[in-house]
Amino acid sequence: MTVLVTGATGHTGRHVVSGLLDAGVDVRVLVRDAAKAPADVEVVQGDIADLTEAAEGVDAVYLLWPSFDSEGIEKALKPLEGKKIVYLSAMSAEHGGVWGDVEKAVQRITDDWTFLRVTGLATNTLGWAYQATTGVVRGPYGQARRSLVHERDVADMAVKAITGDHAKQIYLVTGPEALTQAEQVKLIGDAMGRPAVWEEQPVAEAKTQLEQQMGVEFATTALGYWASLVAEPEPVSLDVARVTGHPARPFEDWAREHFS
Numbered sequence: 001m002t003v004l005v006t007g008a009t010g011h012t013g014r015h016v017v018s019g020l021l022d023a024g025v026d027v028r029v030l031v032r033d034a035a036k037a038p039a040d041v042e043v044v045q046g047d048i049a050d051l052t053e054a055a056e057g058v059d060a061v062y063l064l065w066p067s068f069d070s071e072g073i074e075k076a077l078k079p080l081e082g083k084k085i086v087y088l089s090a091m092s093a094e095h096g097g098v099w100g101d102v103e104k105a106v107q108r109i110t111d112d113w114t115f116l117r118v119t120g121l122a123t124n125t126l127g128w129a130y131q132a133t134t135g136v137v138r139g140p141y142g143q144a145r146r147s148l149v150h151e152r153d154v155a156d157m158a159v160k161a162i163t164g165d166h167a168k169q170i171y172l173v174t175g176p177e178a179l180t181q182a183e184q185v186k187l188i189g190d191a192m193g194r195p196a197v198w199e200e201q202p203v204a205e206a207k208t209q210l211e212q213q214m215g216v217e218f219a220t221t222a223l224g225y226w227a228s229l230v231a232e233p234e235p236v237s238l239d240v241a242r243v244t245g246h247p248a249r250p251f252e253d254w255a256r257e258h259f260s
Helices: 013-022 073-080 091-095 097-109 122-134 151-163 181-192 203-214 216-231 239-244 251-259
Strands: 002-006 026-031 042-045 060-063 084-090 113-118 136-139 169-173 197-200
Touching: 002 013, 013 026, 013 151, 060 151, 073 097, 084 091, 084 097, 084 151, 091 097, 091 113, 097 113, 113 151, 122 136, 122 181, 122 251, 136 181, 151 169, 151 239, 169 239, 181 197, 181 251, 203 216
Parallel strands: 002 026, 002 060, 026 042, 060 084, 084 113, 113 169, 136 197
Antiparallel strands: none
16 A cells, blocks of 8 residues: 655644554655655655646545645646545534535545544644743633644544545544633643743734734634634544544643643
8 A cells, every 4th residue: 555645744744654654554745845755755746736746556645735725626636536535624624615625626536535624733832832931822812712633643543544444434633622722821831841821912903913924814714713612612522532542632741742
């Protein structure tokens, strides 16, 4: 079995590569910079917009679509027709958007698909790293509860889906509990060995910053979503335990690994 891993140098992809190698699977990676490619794999240098060379002869694909829109998805995925595809998706795919668009495009080219819908990756909180070293992290909706998942749990799910029979399965991939953003910051501080606290940022100020950094559409969507999580936390799923055979890793463990 030969598996193509896209996003192989990223947060989840590098763990997918190591997991597949441990399972005795031949791995091919698609990377923009061959110098950054993992060891012990076949390397194809290129971009996900053209998978013709990278997909030749592979049996399965770990798919990461890096864009915030789905333009060009049909052309990009055409070389994957009929192959097993495990797609790193998001919980919001059920409501459409780019995640839903990519899922539909995958379903049009193969019947052997698995969707890993994550609530959010714990690695996203690395964006707080500098602020955390000052002892204060400013942001909106500190009481929004998120069930962020460890990237290694995502990779473990992907390896199981690639090497087993998980066709036409949709898994909700979460951490083991929903923590407020303020609680996450405290745990990051604990991991660093110095106190770190959340400071509530006015929503209008946060909106201006996000619009400048990520655009108006992202800012509007993100702020609305975080606001909703104050009253209705992200769900906690048992799919990680069911598929991998081990419980999802807690955020506290993730923080110690990345901030200690």
